[in-house]
Amino acid sequence: MPTYPFLTDLVRALPATVPFVGPEALQRMRGRPFRARLGANESVFGPSPKSIAAMEAAAASAFMYGDPENFELRAAIAKHHGVSIENVAVGEGIDGLLGLAVKVAVAPGEVVVTSDGAYPTFNYHVAVGGGRLVKVPFRDDKEDLGAVLDAGRAENAKILYVSNPNNPMGSWWSAFEIEGMISALPPTVLFCLDEAYCDTAPPAAVPDIDISNPRVLRFRTFSKAYGLAGARVGYALGEAGLISIFDKIRNHYGMSRSGQIGALAALADQDYLAETVGRIAAGRDRLAQIARENGLAPLPSATNFVTMDCGRDGTYATRVLDEIIARDVFVRMPGVAPLNRCIRVTVGTPDDLDVFAEVLPEALRAAQG
Amino acid sequence: MPTYPFLTDLVRALPATVPFVGPEALQRMRGRPFRARLGANESVFGPSPKSIAAMEAAAASAFMYGDPENFELRAAIAKHHGVSIENVAVGEGIDGLLGLAVKVAVAPGEVVVTSDGAYPTFNYHVAVGGGRLVKVPFRDDKEDLGAVLDAGRAENAKILYVSNPNNPMGSWWSAFEIEGMISALPPTVLFCLDEAYCDTAPPAAVPDIDISNPRVLRFRTFSKAYGLAGARVGYALGEAGLISIFDKIRNHYGMSRSGQIGALAALADQDYLAETVGRIAAGRDRLAQIARENGLAPLPSATNFVTMDCGRDGTYATRVLDEIIARDVFVRMPGVAPLNRCIRVTVGTPDDLDVFAEVLPEALRAAQG
Numbered sequence: 001m002p003t004y005p006f007l008t009d010l011v012r013a014l015p016a017t018v019p020f021v022g023p024e025a026l027q028r029m030r031g032r033p034f035r036a037r038l039g040a041n042e043s044v045f046g047p048s049p050k051s052i053a054a055m056e057a058a059a060a061s062a063f064m065y066g067d068p069e070n071f072e073l074r075a076a077i078a079k080h081h082g083v084s085i086e087n088v089a090v091g092e093g094i095d096g097l098l099g100l101a102v103k104v105a106v107a108p109g110e111v112v113v114t115s116d117g118a119y120p121t122f123n124y125h126v127a128v129g130g131g132r133l134v135k136v137p138f139r140d141d142k143e144d145l146g147a148v149l150d151a152g153r154a155e156n157a158k159i160l161y162v163s164n165p166n167n168p169m170g171s172w173w174s175a176f177e178i179e180g181m182i183s184a185l186p187p188t189v190l191f192c193l194d195e196a197y198c199d200t201a202p203p204a205a206v207p208d209i210d211i212s213n214p215r216v217l218r219f220r221t222f223s224k225a226y227g228l229a230g231a232r233v234g235y236a237l238g239e240a241g242l243i244s245i246f247d248k249i250r251n252h253y254g255m256s257r258s259g260q261i262g263a264l265a266a267l268a269d270q271d272y273l274a275e276t277v278g279r280i281a282a283g284r285d286r287l288a289q290i291a292r293e294n295g296l297a298p299l300p301s302a303t304n305f306v307t308m309d310c311g312r313d314g315t316y317a318t319r320v321l322d323e324i325i326a327r328d329v330f331v332r333m334p335g336v337a338p339l340n341r342c343i344r345v346t347v348g349t350p351d352d353l354d355v356f357a358e359v360l361p362e363a364l365r366a367a368q369g
Numbered sequence: 370m371p372t373y374p375f376l377t378d379l380v381r382a383l384p385a386t387v388p389f390v391g392p393e394a395l396q397r398m399r400g401r402p403f404r405a406r407l408g409a410n411e412s413v414f415g416p417s418p419k420s421i422a423a424m425e426a427a428a429a430s431a432f433m434y435g436d437p438e439n440f441e442l443r444a445a446i447a448k449h450h451g452v453s454i455e456n457v458a459v460g461e462g463i464d465g466l467l468g469l470a471v472k473v474a475v476a477p478g479e480v481v482v483t484s485d486g487a488y489p490t491f492n493y494h495v496a497v498g499g500g501r502l503v504k505v506p507f508r509d510d511k512e513d514l515g516a517v518l519d520a521g522r523a524e525n526a527k528i529l530y531v532s533n534p535n536n537p538m539g540s541w542w543s544a545f546e547i548e549g550m551i552s553a554l555p556p557t558v559l560f561c562l563d564e565a566y567c568d569t570a571p572p573a574a575v576p577d578i579d580i581s582n583p584r585v586l587r588f589r590t591f592s593k594a595y596g597l598a599g600a601r602v603g604y605a606l607g608e609a610g611l612i613s614i615f616d617k618i619r620n621h622y623g624m625s626r627s628g629q630i631g632a633l634a635a636l637a638d639q640d641y642l643a644e645t646v647g648r649i650a651a652g653r654d655r656l657a658q659i660a661r662e663n664g665l666a667p668l669p670s671a672t673n674f675v676t677m678d679c680g681r682d683g684t685y686a687t688r689v690l691d692e693i694i695a696r697d698v699f700v701r702m703p704g705v706a707p708l709n710r711c712i713r714v715t716v717g718t719p720d721d722l723d724v725f726a727e728v729l730p731e732a733l734r735a736a737q738g
Contacts, residue, residue: 003583003610004559004583004584004610004611004614005556005557006473006474006527006528006557006558006559006584007473007474007614008472008473008474008475008476009476010476011473011474011614011617011618015617016613016616016617018437018616018621019621020437022436022437022438024436024438024440025436025437025438037433040433040434042432042433042434043432044432045432046429046430046431046432047431047432051431052428052429052431053428055424055428055431055627056425056428058599059421059422059424059425059428059627059631060415060416061415062415062416062420062421062424062596062597062598062599062600062631063411063412063413063414063415063416063596063597063598063599064406064409064411064598064599065391065409065411065592065598065599066599066601067391067393067394068387068389068391069391069393069394071393071397092461092620092623093620093622093623095620095621095622095623096620096623099620103377103380103497104375104377104380105375105376105377105380106377107377107378107379121621121622128472128617128618158375159375187374188374188375189375190375214372214373215373215375223434227432228431228432229431229432229433229434230427230430230431230432230433230434230625230626230627231431231625231626232435232622232623232624232625241372241373242373244385245373245376245380247385247387248380248383248384248385248497249380249383249497251461251462251464251465252387252388252389252464253462253464253601254461254462254464254465254601254623255601256599256601256625256627256628257599257600258424258428258599258600258625258627258628259625259627262428262431
């Protein structure tokens with residue numbers, strides 16, 4: 001008899017791989033800390049001071065469960081977007097909500113379409129749900145909306161996944177183009193639009209919210225521009241009946257009380273968000289300049305990171321990455337060709353970027369030598 | 370075409386019910402706050418002051434994701450229990466981990482055995498996974514270990530679930546009896562032992578940890594005696610290979626950084642835990658005394674609550690409950706006969722219990738009148 005005779009066939013067949021190795025694990029392997037943490041697309045500018053103060057004040061009340069309905073936070077998010085509270089689901093980051101979306105629509109063996117090199121954690125959730133992933137290539141470093149649609153039709157897909165702006169390339173489509181895709185969706189598909197980076201994008205890249213479409217879910221987060229990655233607060237916007245389906249399957253007590261309170265205060269401080277977005281834009285410019293000064297080609301970015309074309313293949317870019325990490329700067333790179341000719345660097349503080357500017361030429365010399 | 374043509378058959382068939390309506394929702398419905406919150410089995414004594422201080426200090430670093438491996442917390446938990454870090458999985462409360470355990474072992478249509486009236490959130494996760502629940506009755510207000518075993522054998526179950534101590538009755542089995550059950554498990558079953566309340570139980574109710582058994586998972590939490598319900602930190606103890614399976618299916622970035630830090634500090638302050646457990650024991654005695662003074666029969670309890678037999682049927686106990694809630698005290702009651710002849714009252718501060726002592730006789734008079 002096998003050691004774990006109770007395992008389902010699905011779980012038995014899953015690989016042991018994880019979506020990402022975290023910077024803490026890298027530090028443990030290396031035996032020393034990073035000088036700059038520029039690989040996880042966090043906001044080094046932190047959350048709003050008002051959010052910090054709210055979380056500090058909430059620490060002593062951590063003995064109480066958070067409201068399982070996330071009522072106050074959902075009400076505030078709804079007001080912010082001009083929709084109703086029934087149009088908002090809150091979850092443990094976009095990651096948690098993507099897992100739920102897969103559960104909603106994908107039975108084992110059913111097809112999900114994404115782009116080859118797009119968000120690995122989404123792919124992970126599809127595998128956990130037993131779905132079959134169909135991946136279409138990027139085109140010109142952008143997710144190819146037409147190819148996603150075509151594959152969705154050809155494969156009778158249950159979910160189409162698009163991120164806009166895109167991680168890991170930083171590219172984006174206009175609202176017009178995304179709306180065009182939505183209007184062309186096959187009638188039986190659920191469209192998951194991951195807008196984790198929309199707060200740092202040009203307004204023209206973010207479609208108006210048509211909350212009446214029962215086949216579109218838009219995913220947002222407090223982890224990026226709002227600076228609350230550690231609080232694990234994401235949300236989905238959608239038609240009320242669609243959003244209510246999350247209540248059938250979610251972990252109702254999955255949100256921390258501190259996260260609910262911190263996100264509520266962060267959302268209320270739009271001035272700080274605007275200030276952060278300005279600092280991120282300045283950081284992107286500086287990163288692009290550092291890239292160019294070192295002979296790398298920075299890709300245009302609507303996110304809080306800059307992806308830099310190292311000009312050769314994935315082997316070379318991996319060498320560059322390894323040499324940067326060896327110099328105690330945490331960065332990442334896309335995992336799939338041809339995107340993996342690049343490295344991806346998150347915006348840091350001016351001091352962080354000084355460190356990167358110091359380290360990059362050394363790393364390039366070492367990678368070339 | 371249906372409005373949500375992409376829904377899986379499983380999700381389409383799920384009910385819209387939720388495991389619990391939270392106290393915040395009750396307050397919104399009532400339009401006024403509770404005077405005492407004695408229904409959610411939280412610890413009103415709060416987390417360790419060192420844990421509070423650690424979470425306050427961590428608020429400003431909420432912009433960083435928590436370590437997806439939960440390394441430091443798992444290492445500390447392992448050391449605390451004298452096991453290896455590979456024997457520990459951390460998740461978003463026991464609720465989150467129970468959902469994962471169901472995913473590990475239960476394919477749609479497969480059987481899970483629990484007791485009728487035991488933890489509703491476990492049943493919820495079984496339904497979400499498409500499992501078929503088989504419920505055996507309590508016996509003498511305790512989960513009937515023999516009946517669970519018998520049903521497991523008769524139904525070829527994938528999971529047997531037992532809580533020890535038990536919620537909602539407060540009852541418990543000795544370690545000897547639990548170990549006897551484990552030795553009699555059908556060879557293909559996964560045994561889920563929910564020990565959320567073990568920190569307030571007599572030591573003789575908690576079996577030694579045999580970490581070599583690959584078919585037993587034990588679930589612990591920081592939500593009860595440690596006073597961190599709002600932080601959403603639970604953990605599972607088990608054989609290393611079994612524990613590693615969680616890595617295939619869990620939300621790797623599901624834990625808040627604040628929760629990781631708060632739990633680590635709480636675990637390190639065992640003196641505060643011992644002090645809290647003493648205060649909980651004193652509160653149980655006081656609750657039992659209040660019950661007796663009002664003609665109710667308090668059940669023996671190894672938990673942080675006291676279940677009180679109102680001496681009639683479920684209709685009467687519901688009336689008592691409603692009258693208590695109408696007087697602004699949040700309490701709950703078991704949902705299933707014959708357990709629902711009782712109400713369940715969490716230990717509160719001395720002030721909270723004064724409020725309960727004031728309200729209970731009025732509520733009983735109203736319920737009888």
